[in-house]
Amino acid sequence: MTCPVSHQPPTSENTPLSATVERFERVGGSVLFGLFAVGLFDQPMLPAVSAALEATGRSRYQPWARAVRTAAADQLIYHGEDADRAAEAQRLMRLHRDVKGVAPDGQRYSALEPTAWNWILYSAFFVQRGAYLALTRTEPCAAQNQAIWDHYRTKTQGLHLPGRSQPIEDYTELVAHYTRTAADDLRSTPALAAATTSVRHAPRPDFLPAVATPLWWLAAPALSHVVMVLGCGIMHPDVRDRMPYTWTRRHDTEFRALTKVLRVAFDRLPAALTDSPMARNRRAYQRLVTRYRDVGLTSFAPDPTFARAARR
Numbered sequence: 001m002t003c004p005v006s007h008q009p010p011t012s013e014n015t016p017l018s019a020t021v022e023r024f025e026r027v028g029g030s031v032l033f034g035l036f037a038v039g040l041f042d043q044p045m046l047p048a049v050s051a052a053l054e055a056t057g058r059s060r061y062q063p064w065a066r067a068v069r070t071a072a073a074d075q076l077i078y079h080g081e082d083a084d085r086a087a088e089a090q091r092l093m094r095l096h097r098d099v100k101g102v103a104p105d106g107q108r109y110s111a112l113e114p115t116a117w118n119w120i121l122y123s124a125f126f127v128q129r130g131a132y133l134a135l136t137r138t139e140p141c142a143a144q145n146q147a148i149w150d151h152y153r154t155k156t157q158g159l160h161l162p163g164r165s166q167p168i169e170d171y172t173e174l175v176a177h178y179t180r181t182a183a184d185d186l187r188s189t190p191a192l193a194a195a196t197t198s199v200r201h202a203p204r205p206d207f208l209p210a211v212a213t214p215l216w217w218l219a220a221p222a223l224s225h226v227v228m229v230l231g232c233g234i235m236h237p238d239v240r241d242r243m244p245y246t247w248t249r250r251h252d253t254e255f256r257a258l259t260k261v262l263r264v265a266f267d268r269l270p271a272a273l274t275d276s277p278m279a280r281n282r283r284a285y286q287r288l289v290t291r292y293r294d295v296g297l298t299s300f301a302p303d304p305t306f307a308r309a310a311r312r
Helices: 017-028 031-042 047-056 063-079 082-096 114-136 142-155 171-184 190-200 210-233 249-268 277-295 304-311
Strands: 100-102 108-110
Touching (some): 017 114, 031 114, 031 190, 031 210, 031 249, 047 108
């Protein structure tokens, strides 16, 4: 949920709320954000979510394909136009209605059960917040935390359940709820074990040609270690303790070193290189809107200069 407690970044109370929200969104639209995806492994720690993932089987048997589809949906939800975001949210809600059943332990589960559904939203938010802290080395103040949470809730409005099942509004209450859930309800589950194995012993991605297999097996161990360290590094301590991955002081050191390098890349590389395709397109669109608006007049009232010229 945050960076390791002993390495908290400095606060940023003087930063305007709008600037904080803009930078938070830029993190979510950066390709570097994907390096923290293991932070999402708090999701399968909730038994109901684990049961659903195991029943569908795609997370266990098609990890890359599922990851690509999830990333695509996230881009549409967070960086798409309003109509496209709404359409994607409706599609996700409709398809998740089919994810329900009875777990091996006899407990019923449903993807749209409020506790499980909202846990996914909370998890995704805290991973983005954790990546934001890691890539910007800033600790939001209370007002900034509420602002980025409000922004996230606005972006995900189409995924909210109705009535009292909507996500928690107050950020402080959200943190308290997350902390209680992490301490009391999360478990080491079959889906968590499968997800961790898919990262630590990742098969060749489907989108890489077969000829690249030797190169993949050479690079995969290092890449796996990097994403495990970065993802676990932003986890809430109670969540990280449940990971089938022993965290040590050496990992603390590696986390600091890796995030330092990533901060340099995030700050100094052109956004055209670090933005995801959807975020890049959105940024270009906004630049064009600003440019065209700057061409317009600020008033359509008669121009005194023209009036004087006409009297001559």
